Amino acid sequence: MEKTKFRKEQCNWCGKEYDSQEEVCPFCEHGKDKINPKRFGNRFLVTPIWKQILLFLIGCFGFQLIALLVMLYIQIVNASLYPTPDQMSEFLATAKISGVINITSYLVLFAILCITLWKDNIKIFKSFADWKVFVGAVIGCVAIYIFNMAYNIFLYICGVDIASNDNQSGLEKIIEIYPLLSIIVFGIIGPFCEEVTYRVGLYTFGRRLNKIASYVITIIVFTFIHFDYGSADMINELLNIPFYAFAAFTFTFLYEKLGFGASFLSHSINNLISVISVALQNQILK
Numbered sequence: 148m149e150k151t152k153f154r155k156e157q158c159n160w161c162g163k164e165y166d167s168q169e170e171v172c173p174f175c176e177h178g179k180d181k182i183n184p185k186r187f188g189n190r191f192l193v194t195p196i197w198k199q200i201l202l203f204l205i206g207c208f209g210f211q212l213i214a215l216l217v218m219l220y221i222q223i224v225n226a227s228l229y230p231t232p233d234q235m236s237e238f239l240a241t242a243k244i245s246g247v248i249n250i251t252s253y254l255v256l257f258a259i260l261c262i263t264l265w266k267d268n269i270k271i272f273k274s275f276a277d278w279k280v281f282v283g284a285v286i287g288c289v290a291i292y293i294f295n296m297a298y299n300i301f302l303y304i305c306g307v308d309i310a311s312n313d314n315q316s317g318l319e320k321i322i323e324i325y326p327l328l329s330i331i332v333f334g335i336i337g338p339f340c341e342e343v344t345y346r347v348g349l350y351t352f353g354r355r356l357n358k359i360a361s362y363v364i365t366i367i368v369f370t371f372i373h374f375d376y377g378s379a380d381m382i383n384e385l386l387n388i389p390f391y392a393f394a395a396f397t398f399t400f401l402y403e404k405l406g407f408g409a410s411f412l413s414h415s416i417n418n419l420i421s422v423i424s425v426a427l428q429n430q431i432l433k
Contacts, residue, residue: 168193190406192347194267199352206344214252242320250332257336260343274408283405284412287397291417294393309386314375319425326426334422338414345369346402346410362399369395
């Protein structure tokens with residue numbers, strides 16, 4: 148029977164209690180030699196219950212709070228230059244300032260998540276040890292591109308014209324102004340923060356109750372954090388949902404089967420291709 152409950156197991160060998168999500172006792176590692184290192188599945192990263200909850204809350208809501216604090220600081224510093232609310236709103240809406248807010252927020256969030264992980268950062272590094280992680284990451288990335296092409300063809304056949312959602316459009320403007328920083332932050336740091344938040348935090352916590360339900364919840368939450376609720380073209384936002392939903396499923400599947408390294412690498416490769424292609428396109432058009 149799969150261990151998914153909120154309970155402690157007592158090791159029959161050393162007598163110490165350990166998290167029921169662990170396959171073997173992490174203290175004495177008795178029985179570790181019986182685990183097939185080449186197994187496909189149950190490779191998710193185990194952290195304490197409180198840490199899984201905290202990682203999700205920090206990543207999901209902490210980013211918004213950090214962005215708000217950065218924005219308030221910018222408002223205070225530039226209050227004399229933009230005295231009216233309309234002038235300040237217009238200033239904050241520029242791609243340059245939006246980029247500063249987003250990039251700074253991700254860097255701060257990255258630092259906070261790494262501190263929260265603390266000793267579990269070692270598990271993060273170890274998740275890259277298996278060569279299958281890299282193969283799985285590439286396969287996952289290819290699967291996402293195949294799905295995206297198929298979905299675009301389907302929409303074209305149906306006579307539906309779809310554009311990038313507003314979040315993506317705003318990101319492209321930031322990349323144009325800060326190309327190198329965007330590659331580092333949106334291509335590497337951003338995916339790391341999201342994988343820690345939604346896979347290590349949300350999915351692994353939900354898995355304690357029910358694996359399938361945790362899949363569904365993680366996919367839904369990940370999809371709708373990329374949804375722009377203030378968009379003027381809500382139909383276009385809805386049409387973009389399948390892109391994010393399939394990516395969320397792919398990353399979660401890789402995390403479950405091959406571990407954090409696979410889901411992060413696939414997510415990062417996918418983002419890096421997008422960011423670099425936009426940056427190169429901007430350079431060519433100049």
